Amino acid sequence: MPDALFSAYLEPNDPTPLYLQVGHHISGLIGKDERFLDRLPSEAELCRLYGVSRITVRQALSYLAKRDVIVRQHGRGTFVGALHRPGRQKTIHSFFEILADKGLRPRMTLLDYRMQAPPEDMAKGFGEQGDVLFIRRGYRSAEGPLGVTEVFYPGHLAKMVTPELAGSKTSATILKDIFKFQISHADISIGLTQAADDVSEWLDIARGSVLLKIKRVTSCKGQGICEYSRLLVTEGAADFQIKADGEMLSEGMLHE
Structure with missing residues (x-):
């Protein structure tokens, strides 16, 4: 079941694609929410939190990875990029x-x-x-x-x-x-x-x-x-x- 604090941020009728809304929200949580301090939640957990598909989550993470906001390590998970740390x-x-x-x-x-x-x-x-x-x-x-x-x-x-x-x-x-x-x-x-x-x-x-x-x-x-x-x-x-x-x-x- 989606987390109200996460899913409430999304506007399905907004012209901004859903994956960008998710990506922008994740970026804003990094360094502030205890779940986004070093390692991000799993794709499955992000799907649950936002109430969106795995494809949407993967698009959001790819968007952030291209901008060095996060680093995706195969077999280990997704981590906050060095740029978001001092x-x-x-x-x-x-x-x-x-x-x-x-x-x-x-x-x-x-x-x-x-x-x-x-x-x-x-x-x-x-x-x-x-x-x-x-x-x-x-x-x-x-x-x-x-x-x-x-x-x-x-x-x-x-x-x-x-x-x-x-x-x-x-x-x-x-x-x-x-x-x-x-x-x-x-x-x-x-x-x-x-x-x-x-x-x-x-x-x-x-x-x-x-x-x-x-x-x-x-x-x-x-x-x-x-x-x-x-x-x-x-x-x-x-x-x-x-x-x-x-x-x-x-x-x-x-x-x-």
Whole structure:
């Protein structure tokens, strides 16, 4: 018999395919529900929980596996992918660089630049009171939009990040080349999120579309946390992967 907490999430009449609804729900449970911390329930158990067929469950798991959200091991089961666990890298890479490495000739557009109150966890991370600087950039190639980055800087750095600088340089370049900060480490996590209306409009996708979200918290030597950022990309827009330690690689780099 289906579990009401799981089956209630599904909308059979929704235009979103049932397997995608299941996949998105599973992604949201990883790391939060005790049944989805390391190893996922069996296919049979997922069928029972959601009240769907095994084919639907397998499609949902394949969808998540292709995005490295989960790892399927023959004879052992399905496990949470390394990307959903805390990942730490020693340096940072810009989305612009990854796209350029793929020969996409990206163009960067400053979409938003403003001071705003930070979420509570971000304020604690920055260790200071007051507003933070929020920057949103859009990336596109000749074929169309590729993704959006959203970056938050602590208030004491805001005056140094002018609109002109934000619109012409990537965050990685600003921290490493303009400010001359030394990166201590960056913690990343990956998941799925619903696109905000203004992001959907710029990416030219349906409202509420699901995006891949890569969150990065960058710490600099002598500065503490100096940046919170998130990369939002549509499925298939940019073909890159992230290693278990958090390093972002373009498909071309993977085959070197």
